[in-house]
Amino acid sequence: MESGLYVVATPIGNLGDISQRALAVLAAADLIAAEDTRHSARLLQHFSIDTPMQAYHDHSDQRALSKVLDCLAAGGVVALVSDAGTPLISDPGYRLVRQVQDLGHAVYPVPGACAAIAALSASGLPTDRFLFEGFLPAKAGARASRLQALAAESATLVFYEAPHRVAETLEAMITCLGGEREALLARELTKTFETLHRAPLVELSRFVAADSNQQRGEIVLAVAGRRGREEVVAPEVAQLLRRLAQELPAKRAAAVVADCTGLRKKLLYEFLVHSPVE
Known part of the structure; x- marks a missing residue:
């Protein structure tokens, strides 16, 4: 393998979704930079990979960064992984990628699972244009302000949300975007209790409120963009x-x-x- 930083996508649930290339890179790398080494250790153990790991996230100190850069400087291969899915998609790591590139090292994407794309592909909502927003602000006022700023956007909106906030986020979306907007709740994608439920926001809010199980696990919300002359409450x-x-x-x-x-x-x-x- 050529020396460089390999940005490796890992499964978001079903381990069968990992690619053969990803397994080859993880096995051949000199070092794996993982968001959480304990989490990634389970994945590596499942596939009998014993490559050394180093914790790396946005709050890592200079020593962690230096270990990665030293490996690359010596002509080595470093694999960057997040807890699940494609690294840097609402995950830490872009500062590392940027610094590696600025120092003249190669960066190679190893594509694979991504919760946002998986949800969008099965949403039944328009996919010709979409806007990935990641996590909305946790505080109600800031969340409402952000949603209001997105109210006139015509592209499909894609969000990640924490399970304990999903009910209040849906209520905020009704207030700011209108309850008639179609939306998809994609929960626990590729896992045993996967849920894909599309409905107008008002109905989706009721669906979540009526079933506490829908307020657990990993959640993606996809919301239809503004259509035509749809009114927005300023x-x-x-x-x-x-x-x-x-x-x-x-x-x-x-x-x-x-x-x-x-x-x-x-x-x-x-x-x-x-x-x-x-």
Whole structure:
């Protein structure tokens, strides 16, 4: 093998998804730089690979980086792996890749499993254009601001989400994007309890709320982009709507704002139902 850093994709669940090339690289490498050596050790043990490992992640100290760079400087082969899937896709490592390249060493991709792409391929949503957003902010205010900024995006949106936040994230998506948007919950992809469920956001939120099992494991959310002249509730309209809802029934408040803005009454009413008055 040529000397260099090999960015190796590993399975996201089903070990049968690892490629023959990935196994060959991992077995032949002089060093494996792993996000979590304990996690990667199980994979290597399964395939009887005994290549030395070094922990490397975005918080690694200079010693870890130096060990990788020293190996490359000596003409060696280093394999970079994350806990699952394709490294650097919402995972640490780009700083290492960049520094390796800047020092004149080669970087080789060894493609394979990626949860975002796997979910998108089976989503039933448009795939001609998509925007990968990774994890949304954990705090509600920042999450809402980010979703509002994406409300007018026409490409399919792809997110990763922590299981304990998926229910509130779906509620935030209803508020910011509209409950009629189609979306896919892809959970535990390639694993025993894999779930693929596509529905409008309102229905998907109910599906998750009704089954606690859907709030466990690794989760990808894919959401259809804005289509045509689909209305989006702007922050100033939302503020007016909430203020009127303090004085009027929700349907009446929605009707008044619809008359003033030209937005659909159904959209505004749905927004109120899923966005309690503050």
